[in-house]
Amino acid sequence: MGWHKKILRVNLTNGSCQAEPLNMEWAAEYLGQRGLATKYLLEEIDPKIDPLSPDNKLIFATGPLTGTAASTSARYSVITKGPLTGAIACSNSGGYFGAELKFAGWDMIIFEGKAAAPVYLYVNDDEVELLPAADLWGKSVWETDEILHKRHQDPLLRVSAIGVSGEQGVLYACIVNDLHRAAGRSGVGTVMGSKNLKAIAVRGGKGVRVKDPARFMKAVGEKKQILAENAVTGQGLPTYGTQVLMNVINEVGALPTHNARDVQFNGASDISGEAMHQPRGKENKPNLVTNQACFGCTIACGRISRIDKGHYTVTNRPGYWGASGGLEYEAAWALGAATGVNDLDALTFANFICNEQGYDPITFGSTLGAAMELYEMGVITDADTGGVALKFGSAEALTKMAEQVGKGEEFGKILGLGSKRMCEKYGHPELSMTVKGQEFPAYDPRGIQGMGLTYATSNRGACHLRSYTVASEILGIPEKTDPLATEGKAGLVKAFQDATAAVDSTGLCLFTTFAWSLDDFQPQVDAACDGDWSLERLSEVGERIWNMERQFNLAAGFTGKDDTLPKRLRKDAAKTGPALGKVNGLKEMLPEYYQLRGWDEGGVPTAETLQRLGL
């Protein structure tokens, strides 16, 4: 159990909604969520297809522990071929939607084809319907959420939707559920928009059962205790959210600033987790209203924030006066340090817009940082931007551009391409801070060497959530390694990648891994799911998933040459801080990594590796 063993297949072209049994042979090899949905995608589409064509599929997948009493059981993932990268896309979200989908009796929804006109999917247990969404098209995520609650007269409905940016083809649109929780990266929302699918509204009354309830509850209780007693998951995250990192990462000289020209930002403390607690502005109240949990989560890292009513962004705009999802670390970095803006309320406003119109703040902030550098060079001019001076540090430029990207109009159209396409268009591809077309996030690989290998080899393009070696290199979890050294990082990255792939397939949140290792997941998975789930088996599932994703990308046309970093990180040394004079030593780490992976020199898994993993 754990799984319902049932998936919903929705063909948007002909409007059919069919239940079918979950492939339990695959579930035994790929567990659920990230792993299992990627297996379905790889089996069902040609990785070479155009991601925005009807041939692409879009999978909403829960894990076997989603919707159970295990802490952080909120998670679901969206798996598809990503339009920003052309690689496998797999974006994970919390909130309440994923658990609700599970309560309705579904492990997964597979969308295929393309609707002739806008539709949304309504799911109430076994009652499943595609309904017209012409009136929702052009509406924001927030408006869509409100309209659907009213239309179905059901306050308990959980909604996942795209905003206007996803309709308009902004290449990094997200899918946002519960108003401010997002399957954020690689443009999964753009794929949803390309299918004319506006939203999914779910209500579940069936619940979730596990294999051995008594053993499960015992394991769950013990593991919750570990989270409560850990300094990061028990104190740091609830108090400051992931924003606990802003000052820490700036101090170690690994905060990519001004489009990664610098590794430290002198405005970091102004936009930090600590600053969110300080009274400020006309109202003299803190930015942070409260912390908030996702479904089942005993950590509660989420930020609920308010913009000061005296701030220029919300003058005469009461729609933005209420509390909503506040800054987490990656967003604060992208909207702030990457662009040089230190105005906390401006960042919060831009973050609200990202949620309201559904797009990824990481890619947006990084792309805006690149545009600001091009503007400084005189390559992008006022004629391009409609007169908005794209100067580093300009809060007005940030918030204006956030609104333009949200609507996919004016210069927002160009920014909506992401930095790779934008920089190529202006003849400066070297200024794009991307790997495989996706912007890297808030850790500079010159100051944290392992993150260079992490970004270069991440299957969904640059990303911190594929192997968060920051835990070891900076925080000392599970043990401290030297952030400036390259030795040993190949093994570290591989270990983190494999464990993370397994965790992302359970239905639980990766943030538990500040306190838990795979052996803390194991007894929970084993008590919930059919079959025997040993630690060895879980680790192997992780390694299998990693190699399968690699196979998808190789079949899509990527090669080992794409496992690289922007030249700036490899050639331009850090100018300040502990990493002064350092570049990233990717070439010292990559060959060893390939070797440890059992891949050949070109980064292709050997026949022996594939056989060992049953691929």
Add this chain to the structure above:
Amino acid sequence: MMRSLSISPDKCTGCLQCEMACSYENEGVFNPSRSRIKVFSFEREGRHVPYTCTQCSDAWCRNACPTEAIGINAATGAKEVNEGLCVGCKVCTIACPFGTINYNHATGKVIKCDLCGGDPACAKACPTQAIVYVDADWTGYDRMRNWAERTDNQSTAQA
């Protein structure tokens, strides 16, 4: 000692562990739609408020019930539904001013909080102590103590 549930909304994070614990305890399944406790989110204010039956001394539901299906557990003081007597007429759901007794279409009976026979699962599951099960006569103790702590006895001493 007679105990009662004491709820502090300001501590609640909206995790719904309490709803899951309630449905698991009562129905053996993780299913918030079958929970006797509900957590309400007031999004624009960033507030979460857990709400359930307060076990009135002179209970409206009990007074309204035509079949005397709602009894009192002498040990806990909980008003408990006797499923054998309940005919599902729903009169109690109309009588209760707080809405905390509800019809369950799956069984054709009403469901409400019964304090789990004296060991409420929601309070055990709550990670923030937004729900605690304490001395029924002293539910205000912690709040009193917090205010007491703020009392400035330094200046009184000097005066």
